[in-house]
């Protein structure tokens with residue numbers, strides 16, 4: 001990755017995003033309430049970091065804020081107010097300056113704030129509080145105000161089987177895979193789930209108008225084809241084929257049956273690749289032949305991705321109607337930096353139409369272990385005719401990267 005180019009492009013992108021606030025997407029117009037684009041007041045020189053709920057209790061709120069201000073010159077905190085993942089107590093992530101709270105009281109997830117049920121009248125998914133009674137918003141935000149810092153509610157919605165177990169009724173909004181099986185992921189097109197997502201935005205902005213200065217929303221998920229290619233963040237199940245998604249497909253004149261048949265054929269091909277049973281004409285020819293025969297596969301993949309854009313647009317529209325001046329932005333999963341397929345669907349040109357800022361996940365392993373893992377997955381699926389070493393030079397050209405040989409990228413990560 002050419003770092004200078006990347007940084008410049010990033011700044012250009014942020015500028016473009018700010019300028020793009022005045023635009024309205026088709027999906028945004030369909031949002032539950034009219035948005036008020038252009039009114040957002042972004043803090044100048046926003047310097048932010050994300051903080052998980054347990055860390056406040058682990059380290060002490062004032063001590064943690066002292067550290068952020070003094071060591072990082074941080075003026076904004078993306079404080080997790082909803083997290084669907086359990087506390088990592090595996091020790092894989094070294095946290096030498098943390099206390100012992102997280103290990104003694106591991107969290108499974110849910111909401112780390114108290115909410116009024118009046119914001120959730122249109123959903124049955126009302127009981128999603130984390131086991132912790134600690135209210136991140138009321139405990140932390142006032143202390144940040146006295147320091148001149150901004151509190152952003154960080155609403156993070158990854159797939160996690162625990163949520164299906166913990167939240168009463170959550171399994172009813174689960175995606176259904178191509179074989180008719182329920183998955184661990186919630187469906188974007190299920191109105192019950194959509195109402196809970198928008199209810200949460202309402203509960204932040206209307207429930208805590210003096211505490212919450214902005215919102216960041218995120219979810220690290222991909223559509224069915226990207227999940228089949230796999231790599232990190234892939235969720236299980238080729239989906240979604242629930243009743244809501246089927247009816248949305250029919251509105252688009254996509255044949256449900258043909259999409260199912262195409263995905264099952266593709267699944268068969270990738271399973272054959274896994275067993276190294278090369279088709280007579282090779283893996284890529286077989287892959288392309290399935291797409292030609294069943295273009296519904298791509299149409300269904302687009303349906304999933306369009307729905308994901310639509311949900312985010314609706315959340316943005318809801319927030320802008322409630323608090324037009326407060327920034328609302330999105331976390332972008334790291335795949336956007338190393339998967340040409342995910343990059344194509346999570347298009348910044350679309351995202352800029354419904355966001356005030358973006359936070360691209362960029363860690364030390366994005367250009368290292370994770371990119372190596374993704375290239376290996378490509379060479380176990382659609383490019384299974386080639387090895388990662390064969391593919392890498394072309395991959396670098398496609399991605400406009402100029403990096404190390406495959407054997408070295410895992411060890412010497414791009415930062």
Ligand SMILES: [Zn+2]
Nearest residue numbers: 187240242245
């Ligand atoms: Zn669905």
